[in-house]
Amino acid sequence: MKILAVDTSSKICAVALLENNNLIKEKILDNGKTHSENFIPLVEEILKETNLSLDDIDLIASCVGPRIFYRN
Helix, strand or coil, X not given: CEXXXXXXXXXXXXXXXXXXXXXXXXXXXXXXXXXXXXXXXXXXXXXXXXXXXXXXCCEEEECCCCCCCCCC
């Protein structure tokens, strides 16, 4: 299973690609720009560098925020 994991919940913008439990590639930016400028280019870069497209991704995971939420 290929997972695209994203985190824009803090000042750092991060994108990672995993296959099963193995990290394939990650990109992290902390360059002072807004996430709206960084997020899509990071996703495009990581997909291009791994020769994948969004069609190859089985699951997209994202952070909910800087806090941890628990649901029962």
